[in-house]
Amino acid sequence: MEDNILIYVRNITIGFPNLKTKDIQNVVKNISFQVKKGEILGVVGESGSGKSMTALCMMGLLPKDVLVKGSIYFNGIDLLGLNEDDLRRLKGKEMSMVFQEPMTSLNPSMKIGRQVEEMLVLHEANLSKEERRKRTIEALGQAGLSSGETIYDKYPHQLSGGMRQRVMIAMAMICKPKLLIADEPTTALDVTTQAKIIELIKEICEVNGTTIIFISHDLSVVRKICDRVLVMEDGNLVEEGSIEEIFTNPKKSYTKKLLKAIPIIDLDNKIEKQNVSKEFKLLKPTDSEINSSPINNYKLDSDRILEVKNLNVYYQDQKGLLAKETMTHIVKDVSLYVKRGETLGIVGESGSGKSTLSKTIVGMIDNYDGEIILPNIKPQMVFQDPYSSLNPVKKVGWILEEPLKLQTKLKKEERKERVRQILRDVDLDEKYADYYLSELSGGQRQRVAIGASLIVNPEFIVLDEPVSALDVTVQHQIIELLKRLKRQYNLSYLFISHDLNVVYQICDRVCVMYNGEIIERAPIRELFVNPQHEYTKKLLKSVI
Amino acid sequence: MRRRKKNISFYLGLIIISLVIIFVVMGIFWTPYDPNGMSAALKNSPPSLAHLFGTDNFGRDILSRVMVGAKTTFLVAFFTVLIGASIGTIIGALTGYYGGLFDEVLMRLNDGLASFPSILLALVFVSIIGTGKYNIILALGVLFIPSYARIIRSEFITLKEKDFVKNAELMGANDFRIMFVHILPNTKPIFISSVSIGFNNAVLAESSLSYLNLGVQPPDASLGRMLSEAQPYLFTAPWYVIFPGIMIILMILGFSLLNDSV
Amino acid sequence: SGDKNNVDNEQTPAADETPRTPRYGGSVVVGTLQDLDSLDPHKAVAAGTKEVLFNVFEGLVKPDESGELIPAVASDYTISEDGKVYTFTLRDNVVFHNGEKVTVADVIYSLNRYISLNKQMEPVLSNIIEVKEIDDKTIEISLNETDTELIGFLTIGIIPNEYDESATKPIGTGPFKFLSYTPMESFKVVRNEDYYLENTPYLDEVIFKVITNTDSVIMDLLSGSVDILAYLTSNQAKQLENDFNIEEGNMNLVQGLFLNNEVEPFNKKEVRQALYHGIDRQGILDMVADGKGEIIGSNMFPGFAKYYNKDLANLYEYNPEKAKTLLSDAGYPNGFTFTITVPSNYPYHVDTAQVIVEQLKQIGVDATIKQVEWATWLSDVYSARNYESTIIGLDAKLAPRDVLERYQSDASGNFVNYSSQEFDEVFEKATRTTDDSEKVAYYMELQELLANDAASIYLQDPSLLVAVNKELGGYTFYPVYVQDMSKVYYKE
Amino acid sequence: MNTIKLIIKKIASLFATLIIVSLITFLAFQVIPGDSVLISLGTNATEEAIEQRREELGLNENVFVRYFKWLGNAAKGDFGTSSQYHIKVSELIGERLSITIWLTIISVVFVLLISIPLGILASNRVDGWIDRIVVFLTQITMAIPPFFLGIIITLIFGFILRLFTPGRFYYPAESFNKFISFMVFPGLAIAIPKIAMVVKFLRSSIIRQLDTDYVRTAKSKGHTRAGIMYNHVLKNALIPVITFIAMVIADILANSIIIEEVFGIPGLGRLLVMSISNRDYAVVQAIVLLIVIIIVFLNFVVDILYQYLDPKVRIK
Numbered sequence A: 001m002e003d004n005i006l007i008y009v010r011n012i013t014i015g016f017p018n019l020k021t022k023d024i025q026n027v028v029k030n031i032s033f034q035v036k037k038g039e040i041l042g043v044v045g046e047s048g049s050g051k052s053m054t055a056l057c058m059m060g061l062l063p064k065d066v067l068v069k070g071s072i073y074f075n076g077i078d079l080l081g082l083n084e085d086d087l088r089r090l091k092g093k094e095m096s097m098v099f100q101e102p103m104t105s106l107n108p109s110m111k112i113g114r115q116v117e118e119m120l121v122l123h124e125a126n127l128s129k130e131e132r133r134k135r136t137i138e139a140l141g142q143a144g145l146s147s148g149e150t151i152y153d154k155y156p157h158q159l160s161g162g163m164r165q166r167v168m169i170a171m172a173m174i175c176k177p178k179l180l181i182a183d184e185p186t187t188a189l190d191v192t193t194q195a196k197i198i199e200l201i202k203e204i205c206e207v208n209g210t211t212i213i214f215i216s217h218d219l220s221v222v223r224k225i226c227d228r229v230l231v232m233e234d235g236n237l238v239e240e241g242s243i244e245e246i247f248t249n250p251k252k253s254y255t256k257k258l259l260k261a262i263p264i265i266d267l268d269n270k271i272e273k274q275n276v277s278k279e280f281k282l283l284k285p286t287d288s289e290i291n292s293s294p295i296n297n298y299k300l301d302s303d304r305i306l307e308v309k310n311l312n313v314y315y316q317d318q319k320g321l322l323a324k325e326t327m328t329h330i331v332k333d334v335s336l337y338v339k340r341g342e343t344l345g346i347v348g349e350s351g352s353g354k355s356t357l358s359k360t361i362v363g364m365i366d367n368y369d370g371e372i373i374l375p376n377i378k379p380q381m382v383f384q385d386p387y388s389s390l391n392p393v394k395k396v397g398w399i400l401e402e403p404l405k406l407q408t409k410l411k412k413e414e415r416k417e418r419v420r421q422i423l424r425d426v427d428l429d430e431k432y433a434d435y436y437l438s439e440l441s442g443g444q445r446q447r448v449a450i451g452a453s454l455i456v457n458p459e460f461i462v463l464d465e466p467v468s469a470l471d472v473t474v475q476h477q478i479i480e481l482l483k484r485l486k487r488q489y490n491l492s493y494l495f496i497s498h499d500l501n502v503v504y505q506i507c508d509r510v511c512v513m514y515n516g517e518i519i520e521r522a523p524i525r526e527l528f529v530n531p532q533h534e535y536t537k538k539l540l541k542s543v544i
Numbered sequence B: 001m002r003r004r005k006k007n008i009s010f011y012l013g014l015i016i017i018s019l020v021i022i023f024v025v026m027g028i029f030w031t032p033y034d035p036n037g038m039s040a041a042l043k044n045s046p047p048s049l050a051h052l053f054g055t056d057n058f059g060r061d062i063l064s065r066v067m068v069g070a071k072t073t074f075l076v077a078f079f080t081v082l083i084g085a086s087i088g089t090i091i092g093a094l095t096g097y098y099g100g101l102f103d104e105v106l107m108r109l110n111d112g113l114a115s116f117p118s119i120l121l122a123l124v125f126v127s128i129i130g131t132g133k134y135n136i137i138l139a140l141g142v143l144f145i146p147s148y149a150r151i152i153r154s155e156f157i158t159l160k161e162k163d164f165v166k167n168a169e170l171m172g173a174n175d176f177r178i179m180f181v182h183i184l185p186n187t188k189p190i191f192i193s194s195v196s197i198g199f200n201n202a203v204l205a206e207s208s209l210s211y212l213n214l215g216v217q218p219p220d221a222s223l224g225r226m227l228s229e230a231q232p233y234l235f236t237a238p239w240y241v242i243f244p245g246i247m248i249i250l251m252i253l254g255f256s257l258l259n260d261s262v
Numbered sequence C: 001s002g003d004k005n006n007v008d009n010e011q012t013p014a015a016d017e018t019p020r021t022p023r024y025g026g027s028v029v030v031g032t033l034q035d036l037d038s039l040d041p042h043k044a045v046a047a048g049t050k051e052v053l054f055n056v057f058e059g060l061v062k063p064d065e066s067g068e069l070i071p072a073v074a075s076d077y078t079i080s081e082d083g084k085v086y087t088f089t090l091r092d093n094v095v096f097h098n099g100e101k102v103t104v105a106d107v108i109y110s111l112n113r114y115i116s117l118n119k120q121m122e123p124v125l126s127n128i129i130e131v132k133e134i135d136d137k138t139i140e141i142s143l144n145e146t147d148t149e150l151i152g153f154l155t156i157g158i159i160p161n162e163y164d165e166s167a168t169k170p171i172g173t174g175p176f177k178f179l180s181y182t183p184m185e186s187f188k189v190v191r192n193e194d195y196y197l198e199n200t201p202y203l204d205e206v207i208f209k210v211i212t213n214t215d216s217v218i219m220d221l222l223s224g225s226v227d228i229l230a231y232l233t234s235n236q237a238k239q240l241e242n243d244f245n246i247e248e249g250n251m252n253l254v255q256g257l258f259l260n261n262e263v264e265p266f267n268k269k270e271v272r273q274a275l276y277h278g279i280d281r282q283g284i285l286d287m288v289a290d291g292k293g294e295i296i297g298s299n300m301f302p303g304f305a306k307y308y309n310k311d312l313a314n315l316y317e318y319n320p321e322k323a324k325t326l327l328s329d330a331g332y333p334n335g336f337t338f339t340i341t342v343p344s345n346y347p348y349h350v351d352t353a354q355v356i357v358e359q360l361k362q363i364g365v366d367a368t369i370k371q372v373e374w375a376t377w378l379s380d381v382y383s384a385r386n387y388e389s390t391i392i393g394l395d396a397k398l399a400p401r402d403v404l405e406r407y408q409s410d411a412s413g414n415f416v417n418y419s420s421q422e423f424d425e426v427f428e429k430a431t432r433t434t435d436d437s438e439k440v441a442y443y444m445e446l447q448e449l450l451a452n453d454a455a456s457i458y459l460q461d462p463s464l465l466v467a468v469n470k471e472l473g474g475y476t477f478y479p480v481y482v483q484d485m486s487k488v489y490y491k492e
Numbered sequence D: 001m002n003t004i005k006l007i008i009k010k011i012a013s014l015f016a017t018l019i020i021v022s023l024i025t026f027l028a029f030q031v032i033p034g035d036s037v038l039i040s041l042g043t044n045a046t047e048e049a050i051e052q053r054r055e056e057l058g059l060n061e062n063v064f065v066r067y068f069k070w071l072g073n074a075a076k077g078d079f080g081t082s083s084q085y086h087i088k089v090s091e092l093i094g095e096r097l098s099i100t101i102w103l104t105i106i107s108v109v110f111v112l113l114i115s116i117p118l119g120i121l122a123s124n125r126v127d128g129w130i131d132r133i134v135v136f137l138t139q140i141t142m143a144i145p146p147f148f149l150g151i152i153i154t155l156i157f158g159f160i161l162r163l164f165t166p167g168r169f170y171y172p173a174e175s176f177n178k179f180i181s182f183m184v185f186p187g188l189a190i191a192i193p194k195i196a197m198v199v200k201f202l203r204s205s206i207i208r209q210l211d212t213d214y215v216r217t218a219k220s221k222g223h224t225r226a227g228i229m230y231n232h233v234l235k236n237a238l239i240p241v242i243t244f245i246a247m248v249i250a251d252i253l254a255n256s257i258i259i260e261e262v263f264g265i266p267g268l269g270r271l272l273v274m275s276i277s278n279r280d281y282a283v284v285q286a287i288v289l290l291i292v293i294i295i296v297f298l299n300f301v302v303d304i305l306y307q308y309l310d311p312k313v314r315i316k
């Protein structure tokens, strides 16, 4: 083995025993690859193709009943042959990992600061308490969490999706490991933050000689930072090569398909079906727009499905039992509306209050003032974090069937049929109906969540980062599905995403959120062509 | 939630419980002797071929008594847990989910019931509906409610904050469905252990009631009653205590082994 | 050490096969199965309390081991010919535990206090017209009507004049002085140095320890934390044989299956008699007490030898066939069902009930047992008479009328609802007569009446088994409930 | 919510509970047959005597009048006099309460000290041999009725090992050391089945947590098994167990009767049983109320702990 090889994965097969049929289902099939020291290796591929499983396998973190064949050499040591203690010594210090799902991967009852700091406690025992704290806050800051001091004392559920992701990154990098496996580390980050993080990763790689395995769906990011790429499909390693080779001269049909599906913002081809151009250049909604009729006996414009007026949302913070409660003002004086058959996009900085806004709209947060008018509609919501928003003890089939049971009078057979249909729609095999969520990949879970919200064709759906964990082909398919349903049933969406490509493809109008406020709103094309606010300009610069 | 493999405990539990059930069912149709038949000549005779488990202080065949006693004990424990767990779960679910004044009121009642002396409660039941097996079931069942209510409530308090619950609300599930279809299955591991512990407690409570003479009335047999009757003969006729004791242990052991691996 | 010659004749330790020299001093723990209900000798009603207080209080007279009443605080007494005047002469040297001498005033105060507190419960007392002082050594009790048995009630404790702290700091004249009492725990007494009998008692200290859990009794005895314990079961006695002396006496109880004579079908004499024939009393005795005890046939126990009618024990032989015939004659060819209500705190009675249930199956009678708490028994069975049958043991004071008076038709203790004019008449005569042999004859007749009528099913007088530390001697049985510790001593 | 407000609210609701429970106890005494008069008069009772005694004790008054009289006195701190022992209830209960509380503390200490490590040990390697042994042992000990366990412990420690004298109880005032060294054994007898239950409960709660993603994260940090257990799993796993332990404590407190009987400990439990059978209303009432106070307090502590353990939960 060459000296400069850090990781050598040889003939790895990962299989799950199926309790019912008693056979073994291989989710990673006999793959081999090598990673050089200091290299950044990108791993792309179909959702559910075994990327995360391979990564977990390297870290020795697969569930207990999994069967693994093959060997993984780290610096010449066979990881699979190591005993528990020796393997443990490598973890955290020598190799660390950013997990795909940051919500469930953080301990819900432990403060963020302590969770990050723990790395130092475990691996740099000589540090004093103050030093540890300093380093922790520093690491959080590097990961783009400038207010490290306040975040230190928060619990995971008090952070936004992107903030959690950055916490995970800070945690994985704080000890400057030799190998960093990052499984979709930037899915929940807005492009500006993403750019910052990627800079950081690159820098770390250069300064510390860290080797990085970077699993991502975002091919443009992969292209930007990786040296080499692996392409996976259905458990197989279909192609391997340098960035140039793969992106310019793909050999395998899957790779080609993947590259073709990369969404490109083609400003000229965007067909303008909407007649909303009047709104152009509005920083704040005009009075006439909001108060189109007197407040007292307000009736919603028949074509408006949602109207939000001067909404302020707060979170209660209580530090310790005896402390007084304080209120944090998160969403500040937000007004917006969604028309029937329209898709309103919300983009914005991570932690700016997008999820908070959407949760308030669907009625999950009570601490608000202002008005939310949602006449006679049951909005559905796709949560940013699909894993925790779906019932963990139920099978996928049950979860998908539940809304049908609740909202339709379909017979059992019809319901089953609908479930099969929606599974196909979101590009999941029917067999997954029999799976628990814990047995799915990140992207598969996300698709289940989308399926569950779409299955009854609700008039209005709030989607919070619905496609962040999907590979571009599936992403494309989902977006097409959403568009089709929208046309077919005249659905309306409130679509939150940091992925401007996606936003561009699906949204009719966009609001840009920054620090709890809507700083800009415009029809989609206008926004891209002619951004007004500084932040918006910055956002767009990092894409186009 | 991961599917867990069925392991040795499961099969061991299955075997034990099957044996117990066979034993009990057989006792319904046939016993080697009349379980209440006495004989002065046979008083306290040790196990022999004629009396495999020996005889008690009335010369009654212990094997026959264990057979019918196991049935009584099993039924009492089973229904006690059924009553306690079902009502307790409902109360725990409602209070945990809704919280507020409702919770406050029911939980205070619950505290009251939990602190109310069980003997006094049993006496009240006895005075209202008389003694006997069914009365014990009712009294014990009521006594068991608070513990289930507490445990399920505490589970609900944590679970109701989860996003999947909020999501279920959005899907249009009514409170009832959210509580019992969405949240409840998530309490399964805790619920299962409390059922198993409850079964156990019920068997023991039955024997304690017999010990306090409020349980099954003589000459009817129950395992608990036999144990407490056997107590004075611990040294002179140890078989009297050993066989019902083994039966109780088997019953509880089998049940919880089975339970553990569900 | 003790000097045998100085010991009063009457106080000689009862027959111990190999009398060894008693030693003075030492402390003994006596287990009692019932907590004390009051320390006031005039208020205590529980047998278990009287047993204990016997050591602290003495009456004008007190019982000896043969059931005779011997002088105590009084040195002598006479009963007038017509049985209406009792005259007592006080003993000279009796002092209270507080050091004061017992005077006539003390006696009069005590008797009056007792009478006023208890006359409703013991109607006999209302027969007393007055208690008066004759001189500083003599008192006289005069009665309304003739009653020679009243002497049996004069065992009541003498307490200091106007003393009203008996409930917490009892002061008596008995061989032991009260030291302390902890409810549910123990009652401690110490030797009374000034007791009027020289060299009595032997022990320095006696602790009556309340043991409510009969199941831990064996452990307590074996571990040495209890020296004397009465009311053992035959099984417990067996287990203790090696480590303790097991003394056997009589319980002096009438244990019976008492039938409510007013409810169907027990209102029919034939049915009651049928049950008698259908119950194998010897079988019960063998089963529950390994044969220890004595079969009885009426409401009187053998210990009361003078009045006991022994011919009745076998009046009804065990004969299921005859029982069945009687039942069909009475209109129950297929038997009947009934409930036996048993106080659950008496395992002995519960066991007896179990055997009876089994035996009665032979004659087609189906009995079920209902265990109740003592309080419930008192209210439902005894007081409200709302029951079909019950098993209980009846005890009595040393007066034959006390044993039998409850069977008078209108007696308040007549919980079996027995009603017989003949009985009432004979009872009247028995209590009125002053002639002793006539009295005995009447009482024999009363027992016969009860037996012939099968007023209830009289089963047995169980034997009283007492475990006594092998180091101890002098344990004495009485025909009434007492634990006389003044005769107990450590052997040299 | 402000903690002081919370405490005030809890105290208010405690009083409500006390009133409800005392009323229920009172009514229970109306339902069950027998009364203290009959008990104290025994078989000597005549109707006149009973009537007179009832009159003296005010038992002939209307039930509610009696209840409110009791309530009024109780509010002034006067819980009445024991009908059996003719002494003040407070006096009768005083020392017994401390004995029972000691017994409870000793057994709870046993439960906590043994069951938590044992539960962790067992779930450290689920289905490993230690786990199997622990599960098996706990299962068996769970199945032994308390009175029986009491006897076995007396036999083993009292007769075979001679570590204490069965039946020879010492008051704390007599000798505190002897008191404690005696109480250890009944404490053990109470604790053993509870230990088994807590182990079982804790084990299943831990197993549930071990399956979660955050544990995976902790593993990736290079924690040892023990480190994961103490720093991550335990806190989350304890949430349901805390409730259970509070229940166990309440149970020990309220139901140590049988053990007190077997070991001859003059505690509250025994007093309660005796008082119930003696229909000694005042004593029973006072004991029940004491237990209520302790249980409500325990549950309050649990609620507070909850908030501490699960940051998402807020006491309202």
Ligand SMILES: Nc1ncnc2c1ncn2[C@@H]1O[C@H](COP(=O)(O)OP(=O)(O)OP(=O)(O)O)[C@@H](O)[C@H]1O
Pocket: A016, A027, A046, A047, A048, A049, A050, A051, A052, A053, A054, A063, A100, A438, A439, A440, A441, A442, A443, A444, A469, A471
């Ligand atoms: N416990 C399990 N039992 C059975 N199958 C499982 C289990 N866990 C994961 N799988 C399957 O393994 C496959 C690979 O999952 P993995 O998480 O590695 O996908 P991925 O490539 O990371 O996908 P994504 O991009 O969506 O995260 C998926 O098809 C999933 O259904």
Ligand SMILES: Nc1ncnc2c1ncn2[C@@H]1O[C@H](COP(=O)(O)OP(=O)(O)OP(=O)(O)O)[C@@H](O)[C@H]1O
Pocket: A157, A158, A159, A160, A161, A162, A163, A188, A189, A190, A315, A316, A328, A330, A349, A350, A351, A352, A353, A354, A355, A356, A357, A384
């Ligand atoms: N439960 C909570 N309690 C207190 N603060 C919270 C809570 N949830 C979110 N916050 C805070 O509210 C702010 C906005 O969070 P939100 O989740 O709405 O952001 P977001 O715009 O969705 O970000 P992202 O794109 O990263 O998901 C964050 O600063 C976060 O720390």
Ligand SMILES: [Mg+2]
Pocket: A051, A052, A053, A100, A183, A441, A442, A443
């Ligand atoms: Mg993945």
Ligand SMILES: [Mg+2]
Pocket: A160, A161, A162, A354, A355, A356, A384, A464
């Ligand atoms: Mg968000």
